[in-house]
Amino acid sequence: MPYLLKSEPDKYSFDDLLRDGETTWDGIKNPQALITLRNMKRGEHCVIYHSNIGKEAVGTATVVSVDSSDTKNPIVRLKAGKRLKQPKSLAMLREAPVFQDSLLFRQFRLSVVPLDDAQYEWLLHAEANVPPSATKKAAAKSSTGKKPEPAASKTAAKKSAPKKSAVKGKKA
Numbered sequence: 001m002p003y004l005l006k007s008e009p010d011k012y013s014f015d016d017l018l019r020d021g022e023t024t025w026d027g028i029k030n031p032q033a034l035i036t037l038r039n040m041k042r043g044e045h046c047v048i049y050h051s052n053i054g055k056e057a058v059g060t061a062t063v064v065s066v067d068s069s070d071t072k073n074p075i076v077r078l079k080a081g082k083r084l085k086q087p088k089s090l091a092m093l094r095e096a097p098v099f100q101d102s103l104l105f106r107q108f109r110l111s112v113v114p115l116d117d118a119q120y121e122w123l124l125h126a127e128a129n130v131p132p133s134a135t136k137k138a139a140a141k142s143s144t145g146k147k148p149e150p151a152a153s154k155t156a157a158k159k160s161a162p163k164k165s166a167v168k169g170k171k172a
Helices: 014-020 031-039 090-095 117-125 132-144 151-160
Strands: 003-007 022-025 045-050 056-067 075-089 112-114
Touching: 014 022, 014 045, 014 056, 014 075, 031 112, 045 075, 045 117, 075 090, 075 117
Parallel strands: 003 045
Antiparallel strands: 003 112, 022 075, 045 056, 056 075
């Protein structure tokens, strides 16, 4: 199972992990996050997410070892992976259909979040660093040559148009 691990980059960033090569993932206090850490297995994949500053998924790591003999302080060793080709912003994650029912947004303060395979693949391979809705608007504009009209404008135009009454020649 893959995981998303949140880290405050001013405390320990993905660049720090790349520099160190390996690290112990610690400082976790939330009981649910601790359970998730204890359940990790050697060889499982992780995505490192910069929280607080940057708010984006930035790189990968692999679980090297897990010592869960101390249930309140499991020792998880991570090996640095690669930087994502394109960071995935919080806005992108919020709009991605694959994250609609994610624990990431139901329990936002969790620092260790299990991912399903589709979410992990999306984090690795989604293309643009813009929200999907912005990409759709840009595609619509380029295909028609015009900026797409927001749905609210169409509704407002219909409401402000004068209504015709059933009697010919009279307006309501």
